[in-house]
Structures are given as C-alpha cells and as structure tokens.
Amino acid sequence: MRVENLRCFKASRVSFADMLLRRIVRERWQIRMISAECDDDGAARFVYRIDAEGHSFSYIARAYPWDGIEKVGRRSDGADRDMFGALFVNLASQQRIQREFETFDIKAEGQMRTDSDVVGWTPANRSSRHFDAVVEALSRGEQPAPELGIAYLMRNGGFQSSGRNGTVSYPGIPEEHPLAHPFFADIFAIYLVRLVSIDLVNAVARRRNSDAAQLDIAIARGLGIGNSSGQGMCVALQRWPHWVATWVTVREAALGYAKSLPVEAGSIALVRSSIESTIRIYAQTDPQTQDYVAANETIIENLKRISASLREGQWHCWGDVAAHVAEVMDGETSEQFHSLLLDVVPDFCDAIAPYFQIGAGRKRQLQPAMRIGELREILRRNYVWALTADRTLAETHQHFWYHSIDNGEQRRGERIVDPHERFESFIDHIGLIQRLAAVLVSRDDNEHVGDVVLDHPDLHYAMSRVQYLDGLPYAEIRDPLAHRDFVPAELIRFFLASLGIRGSTPLSIRYVRGTFFQDQPLPSEILTPDRPSPQLRKHDNEVAL
Structure with missing residues (x-):
C-alpha cells in the first residue's frame, strides 16, 4: 500500500472501536458505578464494576481538582494529569482499590508502580473549553447550550499498559478474557474515560447545587473522548507490518463483497x-488547517451529492457507485464512501472479524535453513519497489526517529544536524532491504540463511522480516518514511482510522487529533432492549461464512 492511499482511510465498522462497541451491545456488557465520592472542586473517586461474557472486573478513576492549567496530554506531562484510572484484569478488593488510589496520589513519574492484576492506567485531562462550561450550566439547572458545539469533556492521555509501570503484559491476559482481543483493552479503557467524564460533570454540578440538572442523555451520547496522537505511530506500523496487512486485508475483503451487491432500496436507506x-461528525469537527487534507466542507458537500444520487435502478451494483465517486471526487471522499459501504454487509464484516486476531498473532521468526536462492526469489517477488528505489540523494533518507527520554515519546531528527542518530528507531525499511540485497549478491544460492546471519548478525531482522511477510498482501508501506518530504501525520491518520477515530484533524505534520465514541451508546442504553439501532436484512446473495 502507498501512503497516498492509506492516509485517506476512514473509520468503519471494521475499526477496533466499532467492533468492540458492537460486542459490548451484542453481549450486553454491564458497566455499573459501585461507589462515588466527589467534591465541588472536581476531586473525585469513582469505582465501577464490569460484567462481560462471564467475566467480572473493576475500573477505578481518580480525578483531581481543576488547576486551570491546560495540559498538552503528551507523555512528557508525566503524572501531571487531571485524572488517572486503572482497569483491572478481575474484580479488585476494597483494600486493593485503596492501594491503587494511594499510588495515583503520589503523582510522581518513576515512583508510581502497580501490579500485574492491572491491565493498564488511563490518564486523561479536562477540556479547558468545555468541562467548566458544562458544569456551570448544569449547576444552574440548565443543559449546555447547543452553540457550544461540545464534542468531548476530557482528552485521552494514553493507555499505560503491557508491562509499563508494572501492568500485565498483553500475552498475560487470559485468552478467554473479553479484553484479550487486539486493541480491545486500549479502546475499552477510552470508553470508560468517556463514562467518567460524564459522571464527573454530573457529580460536580450536584455537589455545587443539590438541585442541579444532570446531563441530558441525548447530549451525553453525542460526547466522545478527545485524542491527539503523534509520530510514534509511524514507528509502530514499521515495527509490526503484519498489523497493516491484517487491517487492510479485512477491510478490502469486506469492501470487495459490498461492491458486488446490487443497489436496492434497503441498502440505499442504510x-x-x-x-x-x-456528516454530523464532520460538521462538529474543527476546521482542517493543513493543505494536504480535504476540507470538512468539501467532504460534507460530496457526501450530500452521493446521497442525492442514490436511486434504485440508476446503478447496477455498489461498485459502480464507488467507481464513479473515485472518478469525480477527491480521494478522501472516496475512502469515506468506502467505509460507509461496509454498513451494507454487517454480517460479512462480523464473519471475517476473527482474522484480526489470527493476523495479529503472526510471529516473526528466522528460518535459518532456507536457501539463499529462495530468499533472493522472495526479494524479487515482493520487493522490486524497494530494490529499485533511488537513494542517491541524501533527501531520500534525511530523517530518523528516536525515542526521547525527556519527552517520553518518538521524535524525528535530521541526519548530520541532530545528535541522536545512534539511538535511531527502525523506520528505514527501504534501506534495510537494499543492504540485505547487496550482501546477498556475493552469496551462493545453495548457502543457507543461517550462514549469512553468522557473518552479518545485523541482518537477522531484515531476513526474518522478509520471510515472515512473504505471502501477506499489503504487508509493507511502499514509500520511504525517512524521506525529507514524508509527512508523519498521513500515516497517523491511517492508524487512528483503524482504531476508530472519526473527524481527525492534523494539528501539524506531526500530530493528529480526533474523537473516539462520539454519538455512540452509553452503558444505560446498552441494557435497554428497545434501544433503536439501524439494521439491514441480509441480502439474498450474502452467504454465511
């Protein structure tokens, strides 16, 4: 896949947040507040119990008094957050919960440790624009004014998990646990922060005025959780290329099937x-400020045109509509329409969803007995695009990534100019493949991969990468990420769309913000049998997998 295509991907029903939410609704997870303490300055302690698919586990949240300081929400903030939460693997005792609250109150990076009974921590920060405005309105007995355009009350500060701060590593979560699915723990933690943000404004308002209003459920439903992600996501995509292969394969398979179906009244309505x-989400999204992103207004207008053109009998199949959209509209509108088309085949999407776990479980392992001739053939078959890339000019590999201790995240440096090149994180896959090919030139076809590794240990990763990705479609991003002109935000947008972010807005070439779970069901709605949800009957041609 090329970056120019990946950057246009939009969240869909095969994004992780969407899949998790459908599972929560289908299996009727119960999320109940067990206890709550709140002061009128915003300090609070909430304890929740989750019952899901035969498992019960706890979530706790510790909010701190609002200090009036807008926090960036990066890892460099350390423990200086407006809220900390902990998601447990199982139910936690009162003593264990108290110990975790005491850990949060240390508020000193490097001194806060938990145990392996915790899946992860959920730091978050208040929205300086909206949190107080909502509390003040509720305290007056009113609902927040619609013109405020509130999309969220709190922003996600990351999910500190998988061994960090002493949390359980993901392989340590029991296989049968509902959070063992790739990214489900991360996404569910964000969903819980959303719930805390709503419960917190209600509680603070009630503390300030016993007659305060509580947030109307229709307004609460429209609130999500703000999110801002940085260029470290590019490193993650390069480190685990089978993720890209899995995500794109599932999406393209579902999209191909949706395009094959006829355009009829039922699917048109959906x-x-x-x-x-x-369109409602785009209308609430902050304006796009980067020239490499299509304006929200452009996509809204295009979607309206598409909707108006959908009439039974005008199009043979959905593939015809998609082809027309791709021909006359921009790439972002085209991919947004592709994402919406997946709603036409809900059963098919659910049927192929298990491949996410299968694909994520693929392991990179060196095959030392493979002949060099076979490895060379794999390079010719899968990596012509990398082998023929011109790296003569320095600009083709001008940048490098490194993990900054000061900032706690990946940063991008410029070779020669910046001093951290010796700490480089892997990003230059094209350079890696070309070095491997150059070394193999002098080796006999009948030699073994293990022989080369003994002479060149630094090529172990290159050879094992080529071997384990062989046969996987979409496994490599076919662009030079170290190039001077590469824009990290373009791949960040792809990653966030795969997670389920809607309305993403690049703040710069390095950071992208967006909202999770906006206009999605609340726990109280999940337990309501009559909660309306659009359904499409299975098409006569749709097969059960």
Missing part, C-alpha cells in the same frame, strides 16, 4: 443513514 451520521 447508506443514506450512515452518510447523515457522518
């Missing part, structure tokens, strides 16, 4: 409904 929901 696509129009999905378009309307998507």
Whole structure:
C-alpha cells in the first residue's frame, strides 16, 4: 500500500472501536458505578464494576481538582494529569482499590508502580473549553447550550499498559478474557474515560447545587473522548507490518463483497443513514488547517451529492457507485464512501472479524535453513519497489526517529544536524532491504540463511522480516518514511482510522487529533432492549461464512 492511499482511510465498522462497541451491545456488557465520592472542586473517586461474557472486573478513576492549567496530554506531562484510572484484569478488593488510589496520589513519574492484576492506567485531562462550561450550566439547572458545539469533556492521555509501570503484559491476559482481543483493552479503557467524564460533570454540578440538572442523555451520547496522537505511530506500523496487512486485508475483503451487491432500496436507506451520521461528525469537527487534507466542507458537500444520487435502478451494483465517486471526487471522499459501504454487509464484516486476531498473532521468526536462492526469489517477488528505489540523494533518507527520554515519546531528527542518530528507531525499511540485497549478491544460492546471519548478525531482522511477510498482501508501506518530504501525520491518520477515530484533524505534520465514541451508546442504553439501532436484512446473495 502507498501512503497516498492509506492516509485517506476512514473509520468503519471494521475499526477496533466499532467492533468492540458492537460486542459490548451484542453481549450486553454491564458497566455499573459501585461507589462515588466527589467534591465541588472536581476531586473525585469513582469505582465501577464490569460484567462481560462471564467475566467480572473493576475500573477505578481518580480525578483531581481543576488547576486551570491546560495540559498538552503528551507523555512528557508525566503524572501531571487531571485524572488517572486503572482497569483491572478481575474484580479488585476494597483494600486493593485503596492501594491503587494511594499510588495515583503520589503523582510522581518513576515512583508510581502497580501490579500485574492491572491491565493498564488511563490518564486523561479536562477540556479547558468545555468541562467548566458544562458544569456551570448544569449547576444552574440548565443543559449546555447547543452553540457550544461540545464534542468531548476530557482528552485521552494514553493507555499505560503491557508491562509499563508494572501492568500485565498483553500475552498475560487470559485468552478467554473479553479484553484479550487486539486493541480491545486500549479502546475499552477510552470508553470508560468517556463514562467518567460524564459522571464527573454530573457529580460536580450536584455537589455545587443539590438541585442541579444532570446531563441530558441525548447530549451525553453525542460526547466522545478527545485524542491527539503523534509520530510514534509511524514507528509502530514499521515495527509490526503484519498489523497493516491484517487491517487492510479485512477491510478490502469486506469492501470487495459490498461492491458486488446490487443497489436496492434497503441498502440505499442504510447508506443514506450512515452518510447523515457522518456528516454530523464532520460538521462538529474543527476546521482542517493543513493543505494536504480535504476540507470538512468539501467532504460534507460530496457526501450530500452521493446521497442525492442514490436511486434504485440508476446503478447496477455498489461498485459502480464507488467507481464513479473515485472518478469525480477527491480521494478522501472516496475512502469515506468506502467505509460507509461496509454498513451494507454487517454480517460479512462480523464473519471475517476473527482474522484480526489470527493476523495479529503472526510471529516473526528466522528460518535459518532456507536457501539463499529462495530468499533472493522472495526479494524479487515482493520487493522490486524497494530494490529499485533511488537513494542517491541524501533527501531520500534525511530523517530518523528516536525515542526521547525527556519527552517520553518518538521524535524525528535530521541526519548530520541532530545528535541522536545512534539511538535511531527502525523506520528505514527501504534501506534495510537494499543492504540485505547487496550482501546477498556475493552469496551462493545453495548457502543457507543461517550462514549469512553468522557473518552479518545485523541482518537477522531484515531476513526474518522478509520471510515472515512473504505471502501477506499489503504487508509493507511502499514509500520511504525517512524521506525529507514524508509527512508523519498521513500515516497517523491511517492508524487512528483503524482504531476508530472519526473527524481527525492534523494539528501539524506531526500530530493528529480526533474523537473516539462520539454519538455512540452509553452503558444505560446498552441494557435497554428497545434501544433503536439501524439494521439491514441480509441480502439474498450474502452467504454465511
């Protein structure tokens, strides 16, 4: 896949947040507040119990008094957060919960440690624009004014998990646990922060005025959790290329099937409904400020045109509509329409969803007995694009990534100019492949991969990468990420769309913000049998997998 295509991907029903939410609704997870303490300055302690698919586990949240300081929300903030939460693997005792609250109150990076009974911590920060405005309105007995355009009350500060601060590593989560699915723990933690943000404004308002209003459920449903992600996501995609292969393969398989179905009244109604929901999100999204992103207004207008053109009998199949959109509209509108098309085949999407776990479980392992001739053939078959890339000019590999101790995240440096090149994180896959090919030139076809590793230990990763990705479609990003002109935000947008972010807005070439779970069900709605949700009957041609 090329960056120019990946950057246009939009969240869909095969994004992780969407899949998790459908599972929560289908299996009727119960999320209940067990205890709550709150002061009028915003300090609070909440304890929740989750019952899901035969498992019960705890979540706790510790909010701190609002200090009036807008926090960036990066790892460099350390323990200086407006809220900390902990998601447990199982139910936690009162004594264990108290110990975790005491750990949060240390508020000193490097001194806060937990145990392996915790899946992860959920730091978060208040929105300086909206949190107080909502509390003040509720305290007056009113609902927040619609013109405020509130999309979220708190921002995600990352999910500190998988061994960090003493948390359990992901392989340590029991296989049968509902959070053992790739990214489900991360995404569910964000969903819980969303719940805390709503419960917190209600509690603070009630403390300030016993007659305060509580947030209307329709308004609460429209609130998500703000998120801002940086260029470290590019390193993650390069480190685990089978993720890209898995995510794109599932999406393209579902999209191909949706395109094959006829355009009929039932599917038209569903696509129009999905378009309307998507337009509402774009309308609430901050304006795009980067020239490499299509304006929200452009996509909204294009979606309206698409909706108006959908009439039974005008199009043979959805592939015809998609081809027309791709021909006359921009790439972002085209990919947004592709994402909406997946709503036409909900059963098919659910049927192939297990491949996410299968694909994520793929392991990179060196095959030392492989003949060099076979390895060379894999390079010719899969990496012509990398082998023929011109790296003569320095600009083709001008940048490098490194993990900054001071900032706690990946940063990008310029070779020669910046001093941290010796701490480089892997990003230059094209340079890696070309070095491997150059070394193999002098080796006999009948030699073994293990022989080369003994002479060149630094090529162990290159050879094992080429071997384990062989046969996987979409496994490599076919662009030079170390190039001077590469824009990290373009791949960040792809990653966030795969997670389920909607309405993403690049703040610069390095950071992208967006919102999780906006206009999605609340726990109280999940337990309501009559909660309306659009359904599409299975098409006569749709097969059960």
